[in-house]
Amino acid sequence: MAVDVDAYYRDLAPMVLRRCRRLLRDEERAVDAMHDTFVNLLRAEDRLRDEAPASLLLRIATRVCLNLLRTERRRPEDRDEAALLAIAAADEPEARSLSRLVVGRLLGREQESTRVMAVLHYVDGLTLEEVGREVGLTAAAVRKRLGGLRRRAAEQAGAASETEVQR
Structure with missing residues (x-):
């Protein structure tokens, strides 16, 4: 069964945002990371099955946040x-x-x-x-x-x- 990204966003975006807030501890960066999570989901949409969407999104969000933190640590913008x-x-x-x-x-x-x-x-x-x-x-x-x-x-x-x- 194909992945319904719109339904995932409506139903699971608050959960993903909570994960991003917890890891990044910054509202603006958390919202950006949440959106990046769904962009990554859209990019892989054709390769995914509709199984365990919450855990998939939490995994993607965790990686997005950890990558963001690593990038910021290496190259502070300000x-x-x-x-x-x-x-x-x-x-x-x-x-x-x-x-x-x-x-x-x-x-x-x-x-x-x-x-x-x-x-x-x-x-x-x-x-x-x-x-x-x-x-x-x-x-x-x-x-x-x-x-x-x-x-x-x-x-x-x-x-x-x-x-x-x-x-």
Whole structure:
């Protein structure tokens, strides 16, 4: 059965927008990312089947948002805005800032599929089996990949803590 993009937009756009808001934490960028999600759906419309549209759209939205965040991190469009954000972050508790730094560095080094799995499992609360179905892996493979991510996160956190203690 063919994909009805108009019906998906009417029924599922609010869900996609919530995902984009959660990941991007900016209303304007979230709306743009939601629209990009549906543009991507339109581009692939002829190759898709009408099965599990909500999970498909969440996967597309997650990738769109992660790609946007990665692009912005690599090429900030407004250097002054980046400086203002850095100053604003300085008021946050030190541990929270350190955690964000570690998570940003860690996820920036991970494969896109691992980042998607992490968002689906840790942010959206999907089980390992559900994540596996979404990304085309077994639950055991997802468990192994996320276990490696947790180990690397622990190593990064330990290294960052040691650096802070030495200062």
